Amino acid sequence: MINRIIANQTVRNSLTLTHRNLLKTLHNPDNVSDVVVQPIIFTLLFGYLFGGVIAGxxxxxxxxxxxxxxxxxxxxxxxxxxxxxxxxxxxxxxDRFKTLPIAPIAPLAGQLFGDSLRLLLSGAMALLTAALMGWRPTVNCGAVMLALLLAVFIGWSTSWIFALVGLLVKNAELISSLSMIIILILTFLSNAFIPVKTLPPFLQTIVHINPVTTTITAIRAILNTGHWNGTATMVLISGGLIIMLFMPLTVVVYQQRD
Known part of the structure; x- marks a missing residue:
């Protein structure tokens, strides 16, 4: 009975702080840009700049x-x-949260739960912008939603890595800069925007071992065929392994934080 009460309190506290983090995102121009503006800008930019050159x-x-x-x-x-x-x-x-009568893990849980909704919004903005530019999926809405949820799951699993970095690195601006550099390298050295066969052989090797390439391949196959495939299963398992590894590490570091 006591364990149930504690669990219910933890869930309520986490949901309250999830709401707080979503409000924080909406009222912070930088956060709104990351979630809403960037997907729109990059879709328009890459589509109109590279579309004619790469695909005609x-x-x-x-x-x-x-x-x-x-x-x-x-x-x-x-x-x-x-x-x-x-x-x-x-x-x-x-530190203020520590003085409140809430579950100790609630601030971290609220941040990560809120992230899942932020990721869903960001992915939806990218798809909506592409649709306004003329993209029409050849599969049903269920397959599009499946691809979006797979991408959100991978993003959410990756957010545990970034959360751990946030606990270990003291400078928020440094975290932002390093994260942006890493993501740009991983996405541009993948099959995200160009056919891999157009790259030099040594770059093709790098692209093929890039986990972002595997993720994009799985999502692209779902959007093209409407069917779940072995690559998507591998991506799903990989995301689960990331969560199994980094979730406990992040929680331990968070609980040991001064």
């Missing part, structure tokens, strides 16, 4: 671009976890 037209390029921009947008949004966490710590907000 913007419309022909969109089926390739959508999966790449979807993953990039969600990874960009996921990287904000570490920065927001560190900002709250540096501003003393988490």
């Amino acid at each position: 037209s913007v419309h022909a390029y969109l089926p390739m671009l959508v999966s790449g921009i979807l993953v990039q947008s969600i990874l960009n949004a996921a990287s904000g976890s570490g920065q927001q966490l560190r900002e709250d710590i540096n501003h003393g907000i988490f």
Whole structure:
């Protein structure tokens, strides 16, 4: 009975802080840019700049671009976890949480639960922008939603890595800069925006071992065929392994934080 009461309190506290983190995102221009503006800008930019060169037209390029921009947008949004966490710590907000009669894990849980909704919004903005540019999926809405949820799951699992970095690195601006550099490298050295066969052999090798390439390949296959495949299963398992590894590490570091 006591354990049930504690569990219910933890869930209520976590949901309250999830709401707080979503409001914080909406009232912070930088966070709104990461979640809403960037997917729109990158979709428009890459579509109209590279569409004619790579595929002959913007419309022909969109089926390739959508999966790449979807993953990039969600990874960009996921990287904000570490920065927001560190900002709250540096501003003393988490110290204030310690004095409140709430579950000790609730501030961290609220941050990560809120991230899942931020990621879903970011991915939806990328798909909506592509649709306004003329992209029309050849599969049903269920397959599109499945691809979006897979991308969100991978983004959410990655957010645990960024959350751990946010607990370990003291400078929020440094976290933001490093996260942006890493994500840009991983996405541009993948099959997100160009055919891999056009790259030099040594770059093709790097692209093929890049986990972002595997994720994009799985999502692209779902959007093209409407069917779940072995690559998607591998991506799902990989995301689960990331969570199994980094969730306990993040919780331990969080609980041992001064």
